[in-house]
Amino acid sequence: MDVFAALGGGFGVALQPGNLLLAFIGCILGTAIGVLPGIGPLNAIALLLPFCLALRLPPESALILLAAVYYGSGYGGRITAILLNMPGEPSAVLTTLDGHPLAKQGRGSAALAISGIGSFVGATLSVIAMTFLSVPLAKLAVAFSPADYVALIAFALSLLGAVSDGPAVKAWAAGCLGLLLAMVGVDSGTGVERFTLGSLELLGGIDFTVLAIGLFAIGEILLLIETRLRSEAAKLGGGKKLSLREVIFCTPAMLRATGIGFVIGVLPGAGASVASALSYTAEKRLNGAQGKFGQGDLRGVAAPETADNAAQIGNLVPMLSLGIPGSGTTAVLLGALLMYNITPGPLLFEQRPDVAWGLIASMYIGNAMLLLLNLPLVGVFARLLTVPAWVLYPGVLALSFAGVYAASNSAFDLLLAIGFGVMGWLFRKMAIPLVPIVLGFVLGRMLEDNLRRAMSLSDGDAWALLGSPICLILWAMTAAALLWPLLRPRRV
Amino acid sequence: MQRRMLITAAAAALPWAAQAQGFTPQNAECIAPAAPGGGFDVTCRLTTRMLSELNLVPSPIRTQNMPGGIGAVAINHINAQRPTDPNVLIAFSTGSWLNMAQRRFGRFAENDVRWIGAVGADYGVIAVKRDSRFQTLADLVAGMREGISNIPVGSSGAVGSQDWTKVALIARAAGQDPRRMRYVPFEGGGAAMAALLGGHTQLFPGDASEIRGQLEAGEIRLLAVLAPQRLPGFLSVVPTAKEQGVDVEWPIIRGFYGPPRMPDAAYEYWVDVLRRLHAHPAWPEARAAQGMFEFNMVGAEFAALAKRRTEEYRVLARDVGLIQPTQ
Numbered sequence: 001m002d003v004f005a006a007l008g009g010g011f012g013v014a015l016q017p018g019n020l021l022l023a024f025i026g027c028i029l030g031t032a033i034g035v036l037p038g039i040g041p042l043n044a045i046a047l048l049l050p051f052c053l054a055l056r057l058p059p060e061s062a063l064i065l066l067a068a069v070y071y072g073s074g075y076g077g078r079i080t081a082i083l084l085n086m087p088g089e090p091s092a093v094l095t096t097l098d099g100h101p102l103a104k105q106g107r108g109s110a111a112l113a114i115s116g117i118g119s120f121v122g123a124t125l126s127v128i129a130m131t132f133l134s135v136p137l138a139k140l141a142v143a144f145s146p147a148d149y150v151a152l153i154a155f156a157l158s159l160l161g162a163v164s165d166g167p168a169v170k171a172w173a174a175g176c177l178g179l180l181l182a183m184v185g186v187d188s189g190t191g192v193e194r195f196t197l198g199s200l201e202l203l204g205g206i207d208f209t210v211l212a213i214g215l216f217a218i219g220e221i222l223l224l225i226e227t228r229l230r231s232e233a234a235k236l237g238g239g240k241k242l243s244l245r246e247v248i249f250c251t252p253a254m255l256r257a258t259g260i261g262f263v264i265g266v267l268p269g270a271g272a273s274v275a276s277a278l279s280y281t282a283e284k285r286l287n288g289a290q291g292k293f294g295q296g297d298l299r300g301v302a303a304p305e306t307a308d309n310a311a312q313i314g315n316l317v318p319m320l321s322l323g324i325p326g327s328g329t330t331a332v333l334l335g336a337l338l339m340y341n342i343t344p345g346p347l348l349f350e351q352r353p354d355v356a357w358g359l360i361a362s363m364y365i366g367n368a369m370l371l372l373l374n375l376p377l378v379g380v381f382a383r384l385l386t387v388p389a390w391v392l393y394p395g396v397l398a399l400s401f402a403g404v405y406a407a408s409n410s411a412f413d414l415l416l417a418i419g420f421g422v423m424g425w426l427f428r429k430m431a432i433p434l435v436p437i438v439l440g441f442v443l444g445r446m447l448e449d450n451l452r453r454a455m456s457l458s459d460g461d462a463w464a465l466l467g468s469p470i471c472l473i474l475w476a477m478t479a480a481a482l483l484w485p486l487l488r489p490r491r492v
Numbered sequence: 493m494q495r496r497m498l499i500t501a502a503a504a505a506l507p508w509a510a511q512a513q514g515f516t517p518q519n520a521e522c523i524a525p526a527a528p529g530g531g532f533d534v535t536c537r538l539t540t541r542m543l544s545e546l547n548l549v550p551s552p553i554r555t556q557n558m559p560g561g562i563g564a565v566a567i568n569h570i571n572a573q574r575p576t577d578p579n580v581l582i583a584f585s586t587g588s589w590l591n592m593a594q595r596r597f598g599r600f601a602e603n604d605v606r607w608i609g610a611v612g613a614d615y616g617v618i619a620v621k622r623d624s625r626f627q628t629l630a631d632l633v634a635g636m637r638e639g640i641s642n643i644p645v646g647s648s649g650a651v652g653s654q655d656w657t658k659v660a661l662i663a664r665a666a667g668q669d670p671r672r673m674r675y676v677p678f679e680g681g682g683a684a685m686a687a688l689l690g691g692h693t694q695l696f697p698g699d700a701s702e703i704r705g706q707l708e709a710g711e712i713r714l715l716a717v718l719a720p721q722r723l724p725g726f727l728s729v730v731p732t733a734k735e736q737g738v739d740v741e742w743p744i745i746r747g748f749y750g751p752p753r754m755p756d757a758a759y760e761y762w763v764d765v766l767r768r769l770h771a772h773p774a775w776p777e778a779r780a781a782q783g784m785f786e787f788n789m790v791g792a793e794f795a796a797l798a799k800r801r802t803e804e805y806r807v808l809a810r811d812v813g814l815i816q817p818t819q
Contacts, residue, residue, distance in 0.1 A: 050552040053541060142690035146676075186564050193598075201572070204558070204565040268686050322689065323705040325682045328557070334682075335533060339541050341781045345705015410573065449679065456676040457644050457692060 003132060006349075010357025013060055014365055019358070022057075022065040023366045027373060030072020035080060037088050037213055037400045041073040042329045049336050059340035060358040066336055067316070067359055068366045070329055071123055074272070074309040075370050078115040079381050082301070083108050086217040086396060090208055091272035091308040093438050094280040096216070097164070098293060098300025105296055109382045110242040114250055114298050115305040116374040121254045122306035123367040126262045126313035130320075131360055137314075138321040141266050146453035147465050149269070151474035153447045156274055158481040159281035160440065164433035165294045171436045174427070178440020181206055182448070201412040211441060213400045214417040215434050219424020221393050226425075246298055253283050253299040254306045261307030265314020268326035273442045275311035276304035285484070313363065320356055322346055515757040520553040520579040522748075525566035526648070526680060531614070531699055533557065535583040535746045538782050539611050539769070546772050548765050553581070563588050567597045570751045571604055578758030581608065581748040587654035588749075589798065593805035594652050594814050602802040605749040606759055609766040609790030612779045616658045616718035616742030617730070619696040619703055621688055622711055629662075629716045629736040632695075636666040646676045646684045646693030652814045653677075654744065658697040658718060660812065661740040662733070670812055688712065699744055700727060701783030718742035725780070745787055747794070763791045 013019060033044045045066045052062035077089035082099035095115065102111040130137070144152075160175040161168040184195045185205025196202040257279035264275040283303040284293045291297045315326040316333075323345035325331030337344045342352055349356045384392065404413050424434055458464030466472060522536035533555070540553040558566045566582055574580060582605070592601040618629065626632045635643060640663055647655035660670035676693060678684040681702045688696040689711055696703075696712070700723060706712045708726065716733040717723055718741050723730070733740045748766075750759060769775055770788040779786070789797060809815045 046555060046557075050541075050544065050554065054544065054552065142686050145690065145692045146687075203568050268683060318686070322686070322711075324686045324689075325680075331533070331680075331682065335537050338534060338782065339537055341778075343705045343708065346709035346711055347705065453646075453676050453678065453687075456674060459641060459674060 006357050010361030013354050013358030014362035019061050019064050022061055023068045023362050026065045026068025027072040027366055027370050030069040031076040034073035034076020035088050037403055039403045041070045044069050045332050059342055060355045063359050064362040071312050074312050075119050075374055078305055082111045083384055085220050091276040093435055094276045094304035098297050101296035109378050111301045112378040112381055113242040114302050118254050118302040118306035119309040120367055120371040122258045122261055122310035123313050125258045126310040127363045130317055134317050134321045137266050137317050141318040144267050146450045147467055148470045149450040150454050151471045153443050155474045155478045156278055157443055158478040160436045162281045162284055163435050170432050174432050175436035175440035178437040179444040182441045182444030210404055210413045210417045211420055214420025215424035217400045218421025222425035223428055250299050250302040253303045257303040257306035258310045261310030262314040265311030266317045268318050271327050272308045272311040275307040277439050279303040279307035515761040517579050522553050522555045523566050523582045524557050525563040532583040534782055542778050548768055564597045567600045571600055575751050576753045577751050578755050584749050585746050586744045589802045590654050590805050593802050594809045602799050604752050606754045607795035607798045608748045608750050608762045609794045610745050610747035610787045612784030613787035614699045614701045614744040614784050617698055617700050618715040619698055619712045629738055633666040636663055636668050640668045641672050641674050644674045644693045645695040646687040647697050648678050648681050648684050650677050651675055655697045658742045665738045766790045
């Protein structure tokens, strides 16, 4: 079928006034959900779904709304990350590294603007790629074997040392701590309890939200209390606005991040956190010498935010073209189709072109809306900083706790978050970077599960880990990343 | 006369009295103890949607996914934190009975929950990729005899889970030791299907309800359905294992249990809700759309079945050496 004709049909669906309105509502809701720490798009979509059914929305409209919440959330997470050093969603963790220093220099608005532009570029280019290449891309998604995932995750881990400034050994130690924390809970393969200390609450493992809110939000607030809210806070004004030259300067970074983010997103199970980490470290490795990464480089904001949104769109590729969910959130979207008695699968594009192409067309429109919505609001968001710190920080903390509690209904998780908060505060004082902990945590679980799968597939033969061209390339890149700091002339 | 009027009045008031005494769910929740996209998820979402649409419950029931340990996390959560919660249903399947039989849920087993009822039954299928070397179940049996450890099997659930057991039973029918199978657990049926389509695994012992999209597109083929007779609809062309000389059946009963000390009023309420769902004319079509077949058993009768099946699986697990016979 002619792609343009099909896409035209899709725009016919997406441009109906009701669907335009739904996409708009979804974008606003998604941005809000991204801003709030603790509430992710997965929960939001699961909560919205019954409303869609109750309102008797047709399936394409429901999907347009739910998907807009999903990709809209990629725009929201950066706001608190940049202004308050508290990431609103997992993939915004990397955004804090350069975004918050920019805010301290009074360039918070510029950081917000470039991240909005990056999100738009990443999402829109990915939707274009999806429109024309979804069939070969879906093949790539299933071609990735567990051994390939092991190599990919190993590569991502090998870049941990580059994430933060300061001694690499501290970054490695922090990354290993993250790997250890990922071990806690019932082992999914055998049902054995690990490091649960006999506690039933720990059986399910440590929730990512709990760890991130503890380390970042609570740790930051403890530090602010100690410094009596004086020294570290971000400034509202004083910095230059984002110039066109700076946008052009960031464009190569955004294009690279789109490529990395989209490909990682297409792989089921990888996801936005891996994508934003890889693209940030890639930029730092490529341009670290001339840049000022870690002290407020605009590319350090543009890259992870672009990759984040590109990965989100990439995640929809296996869902739409194969009926295979690549992440929890896309699985809920698939569940929404099931509820409408639409069978997700390779025939979706033929059986229900209105749904599949309507959704794709709506994503072009939705991302444009998000850009138009976000750029003028940059000033409003930045004005968050005019709220007195003694109101702002406790308010954010209360929202964070509400988010943690809403996700798990467990008071234990709140105590755990406070525990991580104290840890985060101590680590800040000792200049131990926090980002590698979070990345180690996210990657650790994926690494273990896939290593086990690869080992069962090969009957315990470790050579299988080098068994495909993809593996070999990724391992070579891993080795290069590990050896690079040794070969590089030392800067003091 | 006066007495008769009183009785009439009392009788008229009875429905109201029963309602007042009874239970009304508030902010009820359905826990799907797996990542979204699998059978537990469908059980929760289909049932809660139909209950709302048919006005069998006053307010929508939300679905919460609680993955981990193939249900171990959920049963521990319920026993530890919400043992009396009247507003929570937890999806289970035949696989949960297997896990209980094999003591995979820690100290919790079939007597630590309240069995509410079934919503339907699904049947196991043996799926292969479109271009697989196996055309029939007989081919697979022959392939297993040549070398059972050369056939990687990928599915959701650990060794001893129901997907594992389906293939293990076929392996036993082929005269092979199930413990020599090459079995790869994935978290969720979606990831396992991706591995089959990618050619990383060769067999996918899934459920009839989760393979329709890929089957209709011709991406996969079914070697057999593990049902007593051929299934209706799009599956009617697929022979049963029995037809092909392999006497293996695997019904997957799906339904809900409640917390161990769920109040009687709430228990009776949910049993009644399921009973009314089964009786509703709109239910069979919605159930069939999800690949589930009729299985209308609730309440005490169902609790007895759950306990009987769990005991049977305990014996099976001892036979294949998954648990120690003394325990």
